[in-house]
Each structure stands twice: as structure tokens, then as C-alpha cells.
Amino acid sequence: MTSAQIDVLLVAVVVAAACAIPGTFLVLRRMAMMSDAISHTVLLGIVLAFFVVADLGSPILIVGAALVGLLTVVLVEATSRTGLVREDTAIGLVFPALFSIAVILISSLAGDVHLDSDAVLLGEIAFAPFNRFAPFGVDLGPVAIWVMGAILLINLACTALFFKELKLATFDPALAAALGFSPALVHYGLMALVSITAVGAFDAVGSILVVALMVGPPAAAYLLTDHLPRMLGLSVLIGATSAAGGYWLARLLDANIAGAMATAVGIAFTLVLLLAPRRGLVAAARRRRRQRWTFARQMLLIHLATHEGTPTESDESHPDHMQRHMRWPADFSARVIQTATDRGLVVLEAEQLRLTPHGREAAKEAAVR
Amino acid sequence: MIDVLSGLFVDHTLRTVALGSATLGIVSGALGAFAVLRRQALLGDAMSHAALPGVALAFLLTGSRAPLVLMLGAAIAGWLAAAAIVGVVRTSRVKVDSAMALTLSVFFGAGLVVLTFIQRQPAAGKAGLDKFLFGQAAAMLESDVITMVAVGAVGLFGLLALWKEFKLLSFDPDFAATLGMPTRRVDILLTSLLVIAIVVGLKTVGVVLMSAMVVAPGAAARQWTNRLGVMVTLSACFGAAAGVLGALLSTTAETSTGPTIVLVATGLVVVSLLFAPARGLVWVRMRAWRSRRMLALEAVIADLASLAAQHGSNATHPHDIGALNAVRGRAVVERALTELAADGLARQHDTGGWSLTPRGLAEADRLARSRRAPGVAR
Structure with a gap:
């Protein structure tokens, strides 16, 4: 790997963690x-701030963008609070x-500056290494790492400092309000962090990737x-892994x-959705399958226990009877009987299924439940 | 503007642009009205972003830039995105907002990857695909417009054919299910129509902003009426107006078409939110202000009347204003007194004190009577 590639990778991982x-x-x-709404509207903040300071490298741009990010939130809430449109419509109107x-303002600047709405949307992280941070002629790496590193630190510090408040306002806003934490303050604080992160990241990775990195991991x-702390850690881990994997993918496909x-x-989300240990689709399907067999076996045991010692027992405990009585397909019925026999719950003697003492116990237990 | 309007009848390009934008507005307005009612505004956003890989792949695989091919690709991708969102929400505990944001960004990202493949191809024919991001009305050809009209007509026809079902599903899905309607299938159909609304406008407005064209006309139309038929018709008209106005503005002012159309549509929404009869914020505020004023007037009359009652024989004895403003504040009381005086219900004495006129006393009596619940014994 060249140093430029390492720089790109570093920027990507830091951005992923910050998001x-x-x-x-x-x-x-x-x-x-x-996150989708804010990552689009920060562009307006950048343009407006640019009109004021006329310098694309100025940190004022980040402030302006963060303010417009908050303005987005305020406008969405004001619009939906009129009661005339629902919240989703309000988001869909405002951003x-x-x-x-922003796009129209940019096109009115027409080529005077390197500020391009395509670039904002798409981002060009490949250029990140060429924009160096070199105070007093000492090369300290790409600017993007310093900017995103600072934003990552801000996010970490705010989350650590207000962890209790964030947690409470997230899971039980009513209790948070009752205890005197202001859910509104937490809300706007979080939105400010989202805005700052979005604007910091958009230069490096583009606003769409910001959405992917904020929501996917x-x-x-x-x-x-x-x-919650484990979820935060896992998010950072999955985000950083996806960023690195994505970089590898991009180089592979050019x-x-x-x-x-x-x-x-x-891809990472799909893998987790499929393979997560407890909530994954594969685990759920296997659990359902296992439950189906367990249930069928229990039905068999309860059936045998019910008719044990009754006059019709010889009819009821014939293996072929199960298909008719339970409406099981023949092979299913055979497998249920087979697994029950393997587990020592029933024995087959002279075309009659009999419960073992162990099976009688299990039937009683299943019936009680 | 006059030039543009007269140009509309002679200039071929301008006429194409106006026709295309009108079609886009009518289709997305009419079909989008349902998205607004069904809280699918953001689904429209997700689907329009997700259309990008469809457009890019359709071009990459067929090498064709025929509008129908690209629209078909966009529709398939948008439809798959909707299916992915519903699938994730149904099978896991991930909520719909996360599923939408994730699908939107992943599909769009995949679209970018495919676009880089296209950019590596020899130049022939790849030009114009980048216009799908923000749209360009000026690049609209007659073949585009014909395709838009055809695809849009299919969408509108579907809407009319299943009007009753869609109406029931949008307002009372549970009732629809109890009637034995296959709600799931109807739901999928209605969402597919939303996909049509989106792909029709992709080339003019672009994937990024097409969602606004689905949401804005419907949100504006909702303010003017409570009837579905009227709302959908209005929404189509608003959409057409925004499309044509925006496209013409952008051609004359040389701005990107998509953003201009979206801003015009947003303007329509703002006007509707403020001034629509019955629901408009301005009228609501005015009604609130008027009723507050009436309450203040009645309260001052009642206060003066009770003061008068304490004076027994001399009902028009003047009272100091200080005796009145204890609760309501001096400014409110003074304004109310001035109005009462103008109506001849109260008057100011030479001493500066106030009292009701005989007519005012009669009015106070009437108000007191009307305020008491009928049938209650004294």
C-alpha cells in the first residue's frame, strides 16, 4: 500500500467511527x-457561509453548515406542528x-469556485490525501484526518459527558422530562452533532455515504x-470494517x-440480518424448524398418553394412525416417530407405539405447559 | 416572460419542455397525493434515490439510452428498494426509518459504482446520464415526452381503474381487509404506481429531488379540500403548474431544472399552508385573534355591568379604568373600551371614568342571559 492509500483508508475509518x-x-x-435531510441541507449552510467569508477552507463553513442543519430540524418541526401536514411530509418538503x-446558488457562482453540487453528493475521498495539513511547513497528514478526528473527539466527548441524558431521553423521554432533563435540549444537541459530522464528512465522502455510515452500522x-454501550462499540466496528472493505472493493473494481x-x-448489514446469532433470519428459521419438530413430538407423546390403558389403545397407538389423526404427511410422521424413538421416549412393539417411563414423564410435562 | 410565453407556441424545444414538465407534474401530482395520505413521503425519497443504479445498469447492459429502457431500469430498482425496505421491516426489528435511509444510501452508492463503469466506456452515448442526478429539462427530446406521456397514462389509468380500492386502502385498511379485499396486493399495486410517478420525472427533475415532486403537490392540495377526488385533481394541477413554470423559469434563468421546479412547488405549498380556506394558517390565526377580541369585549361589558349593579340606582355612574384592568391588562381593556365606545355601548365621562350606555346595559343583560345554560333554575 502506498502512503496515499493508507491516508485514504485512515480517513475512511475515522469518518465511519465519527458517523x-x-x-x-x-x-x-x-x-x-x-440524517438524509441534514446531509443534504448542510450544503446550503456551506454556500451561505462561503458568500460571507469567501474562503472554502474556512472553519466558518462548518459553523454555517451546522446552523443550517439545525434550521432544517426547526423548520421540519415547525411545519409538522402546524398540524396541516404529517412529519414525514414535512421532512419531504423542507430538505x-x-x-x-443551495444548488441554484452554486450554479449562480458558475465555475468561480471549486464547489460543485455533484461533488458534494458523491464526494471524492480519493483526493483527501492531496489536501495536506502542514502548519509551519511540517507535514502532519491530510487535513481530512484532522478535521474528522476532531469531530470524532467531539462526538465521543459529548456522548460520554451526556451519556445518561442521551440514554434516558432516547428510551424514556417522558421520564427524562419528569426528572428535569430537557428532551428538547438533548434532541437539538444530537442534531447539532449530526450536522457537524455530516458537514465534516461530506467533503471527504459525500453526503450519501454519510447517510450510509450513520444508519447502516x-x-x-x-x-x-x-x-447501548455495546451497540455503540459494534457500530463503530462495523462502520470501520465496511469502510475498509469498501475501499478494498473500490480498488478491486476501480x-x-x-x-x-x-x-x-x-453488504455488512445484509450479512448481519442473515447471520446474527439470535435475531438473524437464518437463526430464526432454524429456531422455527426446531420448534416444529419439538411440537410434533410433544403432540405424539400427549396422544399416546391420553389413550394409554383405554379400550381403543391398540387402534390409537398404531404408527399409521398418526398420519390420519394429526394430518401429518407420511414421511413427516415417520420422522417424528423415528426421532421420538431415538430419544428413548417411545418404543415400537408389535405395530404398537408405547411410551417409555421417560416418555410418559415428558408427555406429562408438555401437557402441563 | 412574455417572450417565453409566445415562444411556447413557436419554439419547438420550449414546447417540448413545457409539455414534458406538464406531464411529469400531472402524473407525479396525482399519484403522489396517495403517498402523502399514506405517509409514504419518505418512501418516495428512498425510491427515487434508489432508481440511480437501475438507470445506470439499464444503460450498461443494453447500451441504449432510449427513455423507455432507462425508465424500466429505474422502475425495477425503485421497486426492489421498496421491497427491500418492507422486507427488512417485516423480518427484523429494524424500524422503517432506518430501513429507508439504509436502502436509499446503499442503492445510491451502488449506482455510483455502476456509473464509474460507464464513465470508463468509450465516450459514445454515455453523455447525459449524469443529468439524472439533478435533471435537465432542456435536454428533453420529443421521444422522451412521448414515453413520459405513455408511461404516465398507464399510471393514471391504473389509478382510475382501482380508484375505489386505493381509496379504501388509504383511509381504512382494516375495513378493507374485513371486506375481503386483498389488501397486500392492492398495497403493492399502489406502491408500484408511486414508482411510475417517480420514473416519469427522473430525467427532468433528477433522482435527488424527484421525491419533492411526489410530496409537494399532494401536500399543497390537501389544504384546499377534504375530498379525495378533488385533492387528486388539484394535486395534478399543482404539479403541472410547478412543472411548467419551473421548467420555463430554469430555461430562461439558466438554472438547474430540478431545483427550480422544486422551489416553485414549495412556493405552492407555502401559499396553500398560509391561505387555503378553512385550514390556512392566516385564517386560523385571524379567527383566533377575532374570538379573543370578542371575549375581551364581552368580559369588559360584563365587568362594567357588575360594577353598575353595585351602584344600584345610578347604573351609568362612571368607573375608573383601574377597576377593570386587574386581570386582563390595561392595553386590552383600553382597546376594548374604545371599540365599545365606537359601537355606542360604553362612554367615557368628563372625569375620565367609564360606564355602559343604556344600550350597553341592555347588551350586557342579553349576553348574561345567553351565557346561562337554558333550563337551569335560578
Whole structure:
């Protein structure tokens, strides 16, 4: 790997970690689509701030973008609070409008500056290594690492400092309000973090990848654990792995890096969705299958126990009778009897199924439950 | 603007643009109205972003830029995205907002990957695909418009054919299910129509902003009526107006078409939210203000009347304003008194004190009577 590639990889991993932290709370608070809205509208903040300071490298741009991110939240809430449109409609109205203003403003600048709406949407992380941070002529690596590193630290610090408040306001906003924490303050604080992260990351990776990194890894982690700190950790881990995997994918296919990373996030989520130990689709399907067999076996035992010692016992305990009585297919019935025999619950004597003492116990237990 | 309007009748390109944008507006407006009612505004956003890989793959696989081919690719991708969202929500505990954001970004990312393959191809014919991001009305050809009209007509026809079913599903899905309607299948059909609404406008408005064209006309139309038929018709009209106006504006001002159309549509929404009769915020505020004023007037009359009652024989004895404003605040009381005086219900004495006129006393009596519940014994 060349040093430029290592730089790209580093930037990607730092961005992924910085996005995963506020993203976890967005996913838990069911506001994932706000990441989409904010990552689009920060562009307006950048353009407006650019009109003021006329310098694309100025940190004022981040402040302006964060403010417009908050403005998005305020506008969405104000619109839905009129009661005239629902919240999803409000989001769907506000962010395209703000984004449109930004695109039109940019096109009015027409080539005067290197600020391009395509680039914002798509990002070009491949250029990150060429923009060096070199105070006093000392090369300290790409600027993007420093910017995103600082944002990662801010996210970490805020989450650690207000962990209790965030947790409470996320899981029980009513209790949080009753205890005197302001859920609104937590809400806007979180949205400010989302905005800052989105604007910091958009330059490096583009706004669409910001959405992927904010929502995908936490959604995957949500399927793996019920424990908030563990979910945060897993999100960072999955995000960083996807970013690295996406970079590898992009080099393999010689494709757009941000796009490949978003794709990698999708692959990671799909894998988790399928293979998660408890909530995965495979685990669930296996559990259902196992339950089906267990249930069928229990039905067999209870049936035999019910008719044990009755006059019709010889009819009722004939192996072929099970198919008719339970409406089981022949091979299914045979397998149920086979597994019950293997487990020493029943024995087959002279065309009659008999419960073993062990089987009688199991039947009693199943019937009670 | 006059130039543009007269150009509409002579200039071929301009006419194509206007026709295409009108079609896009009518289709997305009419079909989008249901998305607004069914809280699928953000699903539209997810699906329109997700259309990108469909467009790119359709081009990569067929090498064709025929509008129908690209629209078909976009529709399949958008449909798959909707299926993915529903699938994730149904099979896991991931909530719908996360599923949408994830699907949107992953599909779009995959689209970017496919686009890089296209960019590596020899130049022939690849031009124009980047226009799918933000749209370009000026690049609209007659063949585009014909395809848009045809595809849009299919969508509108589907809407009319299953109007009753869609209406029932949108307002009372449980009732629809009890009637034995295959709600799941009808739901899928209605969502598929939303896909049509989105792909029709992709080339003009672009994948990023197409969702706004699905949401905005419906949200605006909702403010003017409570009837579904009227709402869908209005929504189509708003969509057409936004499409044509935006497209013409963008051609004359040389801005990107998508954002311009979206801003015009947003303007329609703002006007509707503020001024639509009955629901409009301005009217609601005015009604609230008027009723607050009436309450203040009645309260001041009642106060003056009870003060008058304490004076027994001399009912028009003047009272100091200070005796009135204890609760309501001086400014409110003063304004109310001025209005009462203008109506001849109260008057100010030379001493500066206030009292009701005989007419005011009669009015106070009437108000007191009307306020008491009928049939209650004194």
C-alpha cells in the first residue's frame, strides 16, 4: 500500500467511527431519515457561509453548515406542528427546498469556485490525501484526518459527558422530562452533532455515504445487541470494517470509493440480518424448524398418553394412525416417530407405539405447559 | 416572460419542455397525493434515490439510452428498494426509518459504482446520464415526452381503474381487509404506481429531488379540500403548474431544472399552508385573534355591568379604568373600551371614568342571559 492509500483508508475509518456514534442514537430514536435531510441541507449552510467569508477552507463553513442543519430540524418541526401536514411530509418538503436553493446558488457562482453540487453528493475521498495539513511547513497528514478526528473527539466527548441524558431521553423521554432533563435540549444537541459530522464528512465522502455510515452500522449493531454501550462499540466496528472493505472493493473494481463503501455497508448489514446469532433470519428459521419438530413430538407423546390403558389403545397407538389423526404427511410422521424413538421416549412393539417411563414423564410435562 | 410565453407556441424545444414538465407534474401530482395520505413521503425519497443504479445498469447492459429502457431500469430498482425496505421491516426489528435511509444510501452508492463503469466506456452515448442526478429539462427530446406521456397514462389509468380500492386502502385498511379485499396486493399495486410517478420525472427533475415532486403537490392540495377526488385533481394541477413554470423559469434563468421546479412547488405549498380556506394558517390565526377580541369585549361589558349593579340606582355612574384592568391588562381593556365606545355601548365621562350606555346595559343583560345554560333554575 502506498502512503496515499493508507491516508485514504485512515480517513475512511475515522469518518465511519465519527458517523456511527450520533447515528446510533438516530436509529434508536427512529429519526434515521433526518440524517438524509441534514446531509443534504448542510450544503446550503456551506454556500451561505462561503458568500460571507469567501474562503472554502474556512472553519466558518462548518459553523454555517451546522446552523443550517439545525434550521432544517426547526423548520421540519415547525411545519409538522402546524398540524396541516404529517412529519414525514414535512421532512419531504423542507430538505428538497433547502437543497434546491443551495444548488441554484452554486450554479449562480458558475465555475468561480471549486464547489460543485455533484461533488458534494458523491464526494471524492480519493483526493483527501492531496489536501495536506502542514502548519509551519511540517507535514502532519491530510487535513481530512484532522478535521474528522476532531469531530470524532467531539462526538465521543459529548456522548460520554451526556451519556445518561442521551440514554434516558432516547428510551424514556417522558421520564427524562419528569426528572428535569430537557428532551428538547438533548434532541437539538444530537442534531447539532449530526450536522457537524455530516458537514465534516461530506467533503471527504459525500453526503450519501454519510447517510450510509450513520444508519447502516448502527442498524446492524441493533440486531446484535440490546446493550447501548455495546451497540455503540459494534457500530463503530462495523462502520470501520465496511469502510475498509469498501475501499478494498473500490480498488478491486476501480470504482467510485464512496459508492463502494456505501455498497459495503449494505453488504455488512445484509450479512448481519442473515447471520446474527439470535435475531438473524437464518437463526430464526432454524429456531422455527426446531420448534416444529419439538411440537410434533410433544403432540405424539400427549396422544399416546391420553389413550394409554383405554379400550381403543391398540387402534390409537398404531404408527399409521398418526398420519390420519394429526394430518401429518407420511414421511413427516415417520420422522417424528423415528426421532421420538431415538430419544428413548417411545418404543415400537408389535405395530404398537408405547411410551417409555421417560416418555410418559415428558408427555406429562408438555401437557402441563 | 412574455417572450417565453409566445415562444411556447413557436419554439419547438420550449414546447417540448413545457409539455414534458406538464406531464411529469400531472402524473407525479396525482399519484403522489396517495403517498402523502399514506405517509409514504419518505418512501418516495428512498425510491427515487434508489432508481440511480437501475438507470445506470439499464444503460450498461443494453447500451441504449432510449427513455423507455432507462425508465424500466429505474422502475425495477425503485421497486426492489421498496421491497427491500418492507422486507427488512417485516423480518427484523429494524424500524422503517432506518430501513429507508439504509436502502436509499446503499442503492445510491451502488449506482455510483455502476456509473464509474460507464464513465470508463468509450465516450459514445454515455453523455447525459449524469443529468439524472439533478435533471435537465432542456435536454428533453420529443421521444422522451412521448414515453413520459405513455408511461404516465398507464399510471393514471391504473389509478382510475382501482380508484375505489386505493381509496379504501388509504383511509381504512382494516375495513378493507374485513371486506375481503386483498389488501397486500392492492398495497403493492399502489406502491408500484408511486414508482411510475417517480420514473416519469427522473430525467427532468433528477433522482435527488424527484421525491419533492411526489410530496409537494399532494401536500399543497390537501389544504384546499377534504375530498379525495378533488385533492387528486388539484394535486395534478399543482404539479403541472410547478412543472411548467419551473421548467420555463430554469430555461430562461439558466438554472438547474430540478431545483427550480422544486422551489416553485414549495412556493405552492407555502401559499396553500398560509391561505387555503378553512385550514390556512392566516385564517386560523385571524379567527383566533377575532374570538379573543370578542371575549375581551364581552368580559369588559360584563365587568362594567357588575360594577353598575353595585351602584344600584345610578347604573351609568362612571368607573375608573383601574377597576377593570386587574386581570386582563390595561392595553386590552383600553382597546376594548374604545371599540365599545365606537359601537355606542360604553362612554367615557368628563372625569375620565367609564360606564355602559343604556344600550350597553341592555347588551350586557342579553349576553348574561345567553351565557346561562337554558333550563337551569335560578
